[in-house]
Amino acid sequence: MNRFERQVILNGLGIEGQSKLRSSSVLVIGAGGLGSPILLYLAAAGVGKIGVVDGDRVALSNLNRQVLFGEKDLGKNKAENAVRYFQEKYSDIQWEVFPEMIRNDNAEELISAYDLIIDGTDNFPTRYLVNDACVLLEKPLVFGAIYQHEGQVSVFNHGPSACTYRDLYPQMPAATEIPNCAETGVLGVLPGIIGNLMALEAIKVIAGYGKPLVNRVLFFNSLTSQSYEVEILPNPGAREAMPQSMASFMITDYELACEGIKQLTWAEAMRKMNSEVAFVDVREPGELPPLECTGLVKIPLSQLENHLDRLEDSEEVLFFCQSGIRSQKAAQQLQQVYPEKRIYSIRGGINALKS
Amino acid sequence: MSNLIHIKAFGMVAEKIGKESLSLENPGTTEALKNLLFQNYPELRSLKFTLAVNKKLTPGDIELEEGMEIALLPPFSGG
Numbered sequence: 001m002n003r004f005e006r007q008v009i010l011n012g013l014g015i016e017g018q019s020k021l022r023s024s025s026v027l028v029i030g031a032g033g034l035g036s037p038i039l040l041y042l043a044a045a046g047v048g049k050i051g052v053v054d055g056d057r058v059a060l061s062n063l064n065r066q067v068l069f070g071e072k073d074l075g076k077n078k079a080e081n082a083v084r085y086f087q088e089k090y091s092d093i094q095w096e097v098f099p100e101m102i103r104n105d106n107a108e109e110l111i112s113a114y115d116l117i118i119d120g121t122d123n124f125p126t127r128y129l130v131n132d133a134c135v136l137l138e139k140p141l142v143f144g145a146i147y148q149h150e151g152q153v154s155v156f157n158h159g160p161s162a163c164t165y166r167d168l169y170p171q172m173p174a175a176t177e178i179p180n181c182a183e184t185g186v187l188g189v190l191p192g193i194i195g196n197l198m199a200l201e202a203i204k205v206i207a208g209y210g211k212p213l214v215n216r217v218l219f220f221n222s223l224t225s226q227s228y229e230v231e232i233l234p235n236p237g238a239r240e241a242m243p244q245s246m247a248s249f250m251i252t253d254y255e256l257a258c259e260g261i262k263q264l265t266w267a268e269a270m271r272k273m274n275s276e277v278a279f280v281d282v283r284e285p286g287e288l289p290p291l292e293c294t295g296l297v298k299i300p301l302s303q304l305e306n307h308l309d310r311l312e313d314s315e316e317v318l319f320f321c322q323s324g325i326r327s328q329k330a331a332q333q334l335q336q337v338y339p340e341k342r343i344y345s346i347r348g349g350i351n352a353l354k355s
Numbered sequence: 356m357s358n359l360i361h362i363k364a365f366g367m368v369a370e371k372i373g374k375e376s377l378s379l380e381n382p383g384t385t386e387a388l389k390n391l392l393f394q395n396y397p398e399l400r401s402l403k404f405t406l407a408v409n410k411k412l413t414p415g416d417i418e419l420e421e422g423m424e425i426a427l428l429p430p431f432s433g434g
Contacts, residue, residue, distance in 0.1 A: 034434040122434040147431035
C-alpha cells in the first residue's frame, strides 16, 4: 500500500501513469491564487520533482484565495513558504525553490530544467514571456488565467504542431488594459477551480492520460457555472511576431511589447526602407561602428525628447541602437507623443547586423 | 426574412456591451461585425479580443451565415 493506491487502480492511469508522474518534473511559475491549488494537487498526485518560482511576499489580502498560506506567513516569500509547507507534508517529492520573478535573464535556466511548465502568473508581459520561452525551449505549457468571475485554461505547445498563447491572442494587451484582482476583486473559489483544472491538465499531459486541452481553450464562468470551449487554429502572423531565437528573446522588453512597441528584424526593416520612412540611430555619439547611409537620422536616446519634432513628418519610424534595447525605449517615447505613427524597433540592433 | 447571428461575450467585452449574449441582424462578415460592435459600443475599440465563429478561432475576415454563434473572447491575466 502506498499513498497513490487509489489513483493507481484508476482505469487509464495505472502503474504506468503513476511512474510517469514519479519520474517527471514540473515548474510552477507563480505561487498565488492559481499556484496554491496547482501545487496542492500536483504534490498529492506524486509528481517527482516540483520547482516553485515566485518573488512575491504573502499579504493579508492574499489569504481569501492563496490557500497555502495563513496569518503566520504574512511578509514571507511565497515560493519558500509553499515549499516549506510541502516538505513537512510529503517526503517523496524533490523540491526546488526560486524566490524570484521569472525574467528574460533567468527564464532559460529555469524552464529548460523541467519537463512541463505551468503559468499561474498575474500579468500580460509575464504571460507572453513564459509562452515565448516555452516555444523556443520546446516545453509544453499549461496556461490558466482569471478575470472577475471568469477563467480560461489551455495547454500550449504540446507537440510540434500545437498552438501557443500567441495563436489565441496575437495582439499583446497593455499591462493596464484589463484591471487585476486588486482592482476588481475575486472570490477565492474561482482561482481554486481554474488552478485545479490546470493541475488536471498537467497530470493528463505527463501521464498521457485522457485528452488534454491541446489546441482548445476552455472558458469557465463561476456565476453561471457554464463553460465554453473553443478550438484554436495556428496564426502564422502571430508566430512571426515572436522572438525567433533565445538571443532575440533575451533582448525583448515584454513590458514595452505589451505597450504596443513592435520589433522588426533587419531583413523586415530593409524591406520597409524608402524615402518616406525615418531611419533613426539612437546610439550616443562615438558608439562603434558608426553607420552612414543616406537618409539616416542620428538622435541619441538621451536627446530624443528634445528632438521629437525632427520625426514629426514621418508616418513610419524605424529605431535602432547597439543591441536593440534602447531602441524599444525610444519607440515607446515617440509612440506616446505620436500614437498614430507606425513605429518599430529593430531587433538586436547593430549587434544583430554584425552577426 | 430574418437573418440573425448570435453573440456571446466574455470578460471585459461582456461588461462593455452590458450583457453576455445578444442576437443581431447578420452584418455579413466578421470584420463588418467588429465595425458594427465598435460603432455601437465605442469602448470596445480599446480592448483586444479574439473572435470565434461556431466555437472555432477565425484568423482573418470570414463570411457569416444565419444562425452562427460568434464568441468575443478577451484575454485574462489574473492569477
